[in-house]
Amino acid sequence: MGPVLELRSICKYYPEHRALEGISLEVPRGAFFSLLGPSGCGKTTTLRLVAGFEAPTAGDILLNGARINHLRPYERNVSTVFQNYALFPHLTARGNVEFGLRRRGASGIDARVRQVLELVELAGKEARYPAQLSGGERQRVALARSLVLEPDLLLLDEPLAALDPKLRKQVRTELKTLQRRVGITFLFVTHDQEEALSLSDRIGVMRAGRLEQVGTPEEIYLRPRTRFAASFVGALNWMDGVAVRPEATRISPEAPAGDVRSRPATVTGCIFLGNTLQVQARLATGENVTAEVSRLEGGFAPGQAVQVWWRQCDELALPPEP
Amino acid sequence: MRRAGTAPRAVARLRRLVLLPAWTVVALLFLVPLLVIGSYSLLTRGAYWGLSLPWTLENYTRLFDPLYAVILLRSVVMAAVATALCLVLAFPAALFISRAGRRKNFYLHLVIIPFWTSFLVRTYAWMFLLRDTGLFNTLLQALGLIGEPLPLLYNDGAVLLGLVYGYLPFMVLPIYATLERLDCELLEAAADLGARPWAAVTRVIIPLSAPGIRAGAVLVFIPALGAYLTPELLGGGRSIMIGNLIQNQFTTARDWPFGSALSLVLTAAAMALLFVFLRRRGEELL
């Protein structure tokens, strides 16, 4: 069986600007696929095209191998969890969840609704109206409403953005567990790289309407193919034209012998973080680098001369900016 | 650097002063007159002038007299039918305007402006169209479709038409206001969940516009119930409603106590409706 979703050279142009340019990707069956990028990069536009709220200017959208460009949202077996949940205020949680099933005239609605509410841990709250539910509970109703329809693909538009930060991490893990349990393919849109890294099987990094790179979280983090992908996902230290991740960047008075590359630098700051020290240094080339050093390795005073060093294999091979 | 007269007590006094003129107007020119006819409704019709003792409840019991009960009933039925018709006609129009994008204001004005010009003229316009020598009859006769003019005017139907025509904008505006505040995302969610356009209208749009529908219904039913001009001009004395009856009591019939009782019953009905319909959501209209 092929991928659940395939986008072939999707372009979306508006009168004032070009939102998407030649987006092509494949979402494997059962995967948690994230579209990651800054606001305005086109990730939400891509989602809306797949859902059917807008039509692509060019290109094809294939769901399970069949072209769905011409199908209306209610004709596609794709379901969306909106950023603000879009729960119907005049219906209870149960009313919201069964909405899609009733539109289809499905049978065994009560059993299916009960099942999915248990799945999202909302059993007992089905008689409540959205206004009477907390933010986290509303999100679960939105999820349940879409999941109960057993779509081929579930689209999630920054579903964690509306939650308060404390709740976000907890819901994140629950979401991942849920997806594994249910086995439905998720297409997840976010601007938070930590979210994308922790949740996804595959990530598509987007910028200004184009896909910069598609790969597993490890591939994108350890082998970014563009400068943008490298700096958007995780932090970078530039040293004399070479990019190294901060955790691979070491600072010490002397560089060790062996297969390492090093550069002299002057300490510009040292912040006490408890178990570590965050040391900032400036190279002779003028570049600023940041590295974390164990507290036990001693302190660094501003102005101190140090060596910044790294292993050659930790260098990221990045093409020059076009 | 506070100047004189800005001490808190002076401010409170100033604030009360600001409301004083309005209070005077409302009290002297509205509440007191209502109290006056309230007391009149309990008196008896006098020999020559208007009023005399004894105090009585007879004016209220007279309302059950079949002669008057018919009129009251007709008023309620006409107002109810007019409200229902207004609802059916206004809803699609309000929906259209709410989806008109940049031209929303233009279409809104197109509804508001004729409404505010002149109720009398707008009622007369239908007289001009419907009477025996009016446009419709002349046209139909000229086309050879009828021989004699049709009696389109001076009946219940004409009054109904006049009521609907007169109060239609009162239904469009509140419904439009609620539709405008509707979250577009809800309609997308409905489509996403499989609702075809018609199902989205009946299952999402209409339930969510309930507050607007309620407000519109109240804003049409109450004036329609107390209508005077429309039944007078378009009904020609053959379709008498409460308003005509009241006016009659205060002019030709010279039975002010009975007229007062009718007025109070009408007002009480209006207030009861408002209380029931609008208290449910605690809507603040002023």
Next chain:
Amino acid sequence: MRRLLGLYAAGFYAFLHLPLVILAVFSFNASRFTVWEGLSLRWYQAAFQDAQLAEATLNSLIIAAVATLFSTLIGTLCAYGLWKRAAPVLAGSLYLTLVTPEIVTGVALLAWFQLVFRQVGFQLGLHTVILAHVSFSVAYVVVVVLARLRTMDATLEEAAMDLGATEWGAFGRVTLPALAPGIAAAALLAFTLSFDDYVITSLVAGVDSETLPMVIYALARRGANPAINAVSTMIVVGLGTLVLAAERLRAR
């Protein structure tokens, strides 16, 4: 579905506007019957030459001008007061004046005026009409001005006072200028309401003072008189312009 709605809207607006348009068209009809016989201004000439119409129009204008002046003043102050602090009884009573059927307010005022005047010896006339019009216009002015006030930042007056202005100074220099379009819109609306009123006016006007709506009503009851078409068209155009101006001001 969009096309269906568009079609319906066309029919809806036609229903709403055609009667008035037809009235206007036939006001230029040369014939006195409802058969088209060519363009003519004779009905407009007849209207302008009618002394009764002229006097009635003058009365209507005077009444509307004076009533508007007072109701706008009183209503604006009232709205300002309500904006600062809620007064539920007053607000409720004002709302009541809006929803009470006109016939009831009319007869109530008639009874009240007769009661008072019998003691004092006054008669019904222009002054009673003006009082009546102020009575029902104030609430409309309050609604319009209050809505406008609610869109304004309440802390601006505080800022003015912090900088040295008194309460009235803050009102005059900060709130009033921003409120001006809203007040103007309310005044135009009040004028329109007053000019067009028939029910209440006919009850409290007495024998000597006739307003334009009263004359039109009398002519309409009597039957076909093409001069009404001309007068009606002029009223619609005149008041329509005022309302359009009011709506423009409200939007500013």
